[in-house]
Amino acid sequence: MNQHTLPWKLLEHPADIRIEVYGTNLEQIFLNSALAMTSIITGTDGNTEELFGKNLSLKSDSLEDLIVDWLREILFLFNVKRFVFCDASLKIDETNTIEARLFGYFTESSDRFLDGVEIKGITYHGLLLEKTGDGFLARIIFDV
Amino acid sequence: MPGQRKFKLRRIDETRWEIPMVGGMRVPGLIFSDSSLLPDIEKDNSCEQVYNVAHLPGIVSYSIALPDIHWGYGFPIGGVAAFDLDDGVVSPGGVGYDINCGVRLATTGLTRKDVIPRIKELVDSLYSTIPSGLGSTGKIRLNRKALSEVVKSGAGWAVKQGMGDASDLEHIEDHGSLTGAESASISERAFERGKDQLGTLGSGNHFVEIGFISEIFESEVAQAWGLFPDQATLMIHSGSRGFGYQICDEFLARMIKNISKERIELPDRQLACTKISSPLAREYLSAMAGAANFAFANRQILMNLVKETWEVSMGLSPGKLGLSLLYDVSHNIAKIEDHVVNGKKVKLCVHRKGATRALPPFHPLLPGRYLKSGQPVLIPGDMGRCSFILVGAQGAMDQTFGSACHGAGRVLSRNDALQRTKGRFIEQELQDRNIYARSAGRKTMREEFPEAYKDVVSVVNVVQKAGLARKVASIKPLGVIKG
Known part of the structure; x- marks a missing residue:
C-alpha cells in the first residue's frame, strides 16, 4: 500500500459515494475505512481537539458484515452523540468480533463541517473486503 | 455495463426497452427511455440493477425503470417493483434510506414581477430561517410522546399545532399519513437520531425553491388547479431525515441476517428482503409508515416556515401571499395498493424508489379536487433549468403500477x-x-450544478410519450436554498 499517499480513494459512482480503502492488515483496513468515512462526513482531515476514549464491541456474521456494522456505529456516534472519530486501537478475532477503543472529540455544532457530506447509510451494494498481495482492500458505497 | 452483461436490451418502441428473461429472472425488465437518454443509462450499472430486482420472489409483471433511472445501491434509483402479497417480498433497499423523500408544490397569489425585486432578501431570510445542511437541527424539540404522535399522524400533527390548514391534508398523498405506523416498531436509536430534525431541510439535493410558472401546456387542467402564467410558486424537496435513515439501516441489517433462514437467493445483498407475510415485514412496513409520516410532517412544517418568512420578508399581511398547497408526493415508499394484473384486481406491495405515484382521472384514491383531472405529479429538474407539473394518465396504471419519474436523474457523479x-x-x-x-x-453548489443532471425536458417527454403522465405546466427557478 506504500504507493498510495492516502490509504483510501474515491471511485466513480453517479449518485452516491464509493470508496476503495487499503490496509496492511485487517485492523488497519477497519481503521482506515472509519477515517475515510469521517473525512467524507466532516470534509476535514485531522484535528487539534482534545480526544476522548470510547469502548466499542461488535460481533457480526462475517467480516464484510462486521465492517458495515463498525462504520454504522461510528456514523451513529457522529450523528447522534456528535462524536467525531479520529483514531482507534482495535483487535479483530476469528469469530468476527471487534474490540475497540475509539478516540475522538465531541462537537456542539455541525456548522464547522461546511465541506462535509451527509452519509445516510452504509450499503451492502458492491461491498468488498478481500486479501491482496500486500494486505487488504475494501470497497464500500455510502448512500448520500 | 453492456460488454459484461448477462442480458441484451431489446427495443420495444421509441420509449420502451425490455430486458428479456434470462437466468434466474422471474419477470422481464422494462426500461422507459429514448435514444437520447439511453447512452447515459448504459454507462453505469443501472440496467444490471433492473435485472437484479427481476430475480426477487413474487415480483409481478416487470422490474421497471423510469427515464430518470440511475445507478443506486441494490434497486436502481428511478425504479418500480410490485410484489404479490402471498409469495412476494418487501425490501428496505427498494424504498431507500430517505423514506418518503418527496416533493411538495404550493402556488401563491403573486407573480414573478412581485417577487423578483425582493428575491435576494427573501432567499437570504429563508436561508437564515430554515435549518439546512449536514446534521442541521430544528427549533422543534419533541419528547418521545410527542414524536410518537408525529409517527402516527404525519402532516396532520403539524396542522394540529397550527402549522398549515386542515385543507392541506387533502392535497398530500395518503392525506399526509400512512396507516399502520406504530412507535413500537421503531427503535430508540431512530427516535434519538430524529428527535431534533423535524423542520429541517437536510443536505445535498434537498431544496426550497421559489419559482414561477413559465409555460402552460394544458390550459384546462392548469385552470382547474389554479395555475396561471408567471404565478410565483414554492417547491420543497426533503424527507424523513435521520429518523428514516436509521429505520432503513436497522431493518436492512435484520433482513440480511434473515435471508438464509428464508432461503431467498439474492444477486446483490443490498436487495435484502423478507416475505411480505412475515412478522418482520409487518414490523418494517409499520416502522416505514412511521418514517413516511415523519417526512410528511417535516414538509408541512417547512412549508409553514417558508410561508411565515415569505410574508415577513415581503411585508405581506397574513393571507396576502395566498399560499395554497397543490400537492405533496412521495418518491421513496412501499405501499399496499390495488392494481389490475392480467384483467384481475389484485393487492400488491408497490416499491417506488425514486419514482412518483401518478394516478389517472377518476381513481378512487384521488381527492375531489383532482378526481376529474388526475393527480398532480411533481417533477423537479435542476436548479438552473426548469421543473414540471404533470398530471397522471391511465398509461401509468396499465404499465408502471401507477408511477412516473421523480426528477431529472443525475448524470455526473x-x-x-x-x-x-x-x-x-x-x-x-x-x-x-x-x-x-x-x-x-460549501461544495453543494458545485456538486449540484445544473449539468450534473439529465435535461428534465427529455425525461418528461419520454414519460408523456409513453402515456404515463402529461405535461400541465413548467416552472423556472428564481431563488433556491440547497442543503
Missing part, C-alpha cells in the same frame, strides 16, 4: 461535478441567469 466546476463560481453563474441561490454546504 459528485466527484465528476466537482472536477468539472473547478474554479467556477456557480452562484454567480446562476445569478447571471437571474437565479439567486444559497447553500449550507
Whole structure:
C-alpha cells in the first residue's frame, strides 16, 4: 500500500459515494475505512481537539458484515452523540468480533463541517473486503 | 455495463426497452427511455440493477425503470417493483434510506414581477430561517410522546399545532399519513437520531425553491388547479431525515441476517428482503409508515416556515401571499395498493424508489379536487433549468403500477461535478441567469450544478410519450436554498 499517499480513494459512482480503502492488515483496513468515512462526513482531515476514549464491541456474521456494522456505529456516534472519530486501537478475532477503543472529540455544532457530506447509510451494494498481495482492500458505497 | 452483461436490451418502441428473461429472472425488465437518454443509462450499472430486482420472489409483471433511472445501491434509483402479497417480498433497499423523500408544490397569489425585486432578501431570510445542511437541527424539540404522535399522524400533527390548514391534508398523498405506523416498531436509536430534525431541510439535493410558472401546456387542467402564467410558486424537496435513515439501516441489517433462514437467493445483498407475510415485514412496513409520516410532517412544517418568512420578508399581511398547497408526493415508499394484473384486481406491495405515484382521472384514491383531472405529479429538474407539473394518465396504471419519474436523474457523479466546476463560481453563474441561490454546504453548489443532471425536458417527454403522465405546466427557478 506504500504507493498510495492516502490509504483510501474515491471511485466513480453517479449518485452516491464509493470508496476503495487499503490496509496492511485487517485492523488497519477497519481503521482506515472509519477515517475515510469521517473525512467524507466532516470534509476535514485531522484535528487539534482534545480526544476522548470510547469502548466499542461488535460481533457480526462475517467480516464484510462486521465492517458495515463498525462504520454504522461510528456514523451513529457522529450523528447522534456528535462524536467525531479520529483514531482507534482495535483487535479483530476469528469469530468476527471487534474490540475497540475509539478516540475522538465531541462537537456542539455541525456548522464547522461546511465541506462535509451527509452519509445516510452504509450499503451492502458492491461491498468488498478481500486479501491482496500486500494486505487488504475494501470497497464500500455510502448512500448520500 | 453492456460488454459484461448477462442480458441484451431489446427495443420495444421509441420509449420502451425490455430486458428479456434470462437466468434466474422471474419477470422481464422494462426500461422507459429514448435514444437520447439511453447512452447515459448504459454507462453505469443501472440496467444490471433492473435485472437484479427481476430475480426477487413474487415480483409481478416487470422490474421497471423510469427515464430518470440511475445507478443506486441494490434497486436502481428511478425504479418500480410490485410484489404479490402471498409469495412476494418487501425490501428496505427498494424504498431507500430517505423514506418518503418527496416533493411538495404550493402556488401563491403573486407573480414573478412581485417577487423578483425582493428575491435576494427573501432567499437570504429563508436561508437564515430554515435549518439546512449536514446534521442541521430544528427549533422543534419533541419528547418521545410527542414524536410518537408525529409517527402516527404525519402532516396532520403539524396542522394540529397550527402549522398549515386542515385543507392541506387533502392535497398530500395518503392525506399526509400512512396507516399502520406504530412507535413500537421503531427503535430508540431512530427516535434519538430524529428527535431534533423535524423542520429541517437536510443536505445535498434537498431544496426550497421559489419559482414561477413559465409555460402552460394544458390550459384546462392548469385552470382547474389554479395555475396561471408567471404565478410565483414554492417547491420543497426533503424527507424523513435521520429518523428514516436509521429505520432503513436497522431493518436492512435484520433482513440480511434473515435471508438464509428464508432461503431467498439474492444477486446483490443490498436487495435484502423478507416475505411480505412475515412478522418482520409487518414490523418494517409499520416502522416505514412511521418514517413516511415523519417526512410528511417535516414538509408541512417547512412549508409553514417558508410561508411565515415569505410574508415577513415581503411585508405581506397574513393571507396576502395566498399560499395554497397543490400537492405533496412521495418518491421513496412501499405501499399496499390495488392494481389490475392480467384483467384481475389484485393487492400488491408497490416499491417506488425514486419514482412518483401518478394516478389517472377518476381513481378512487384521488381527492375531489383532482378526481376529474388526475393527480398532480411533481417533477423537479435542476436548479438552473426548469421543473414540471404533470398530471397522471391511465398509461401509468396499465404499465408502471401507477408511477412516473421523480426528477431529472443525475448524470455526473459528485466527484465528476466537482472536477468539472473547478474554479467556477456557480452562484454567480446562476445569478447571471437571474437565479439567486444559497447553500449550507460549501461544495453543494458545485456538486449540484445544473449539468450534473439529465435535461428534465427529455425525461418528461419520454414519460408523456409513453402515456404515463402529461405535461400541465413548467416552472423556472428564481431563488433556491440547497442543503
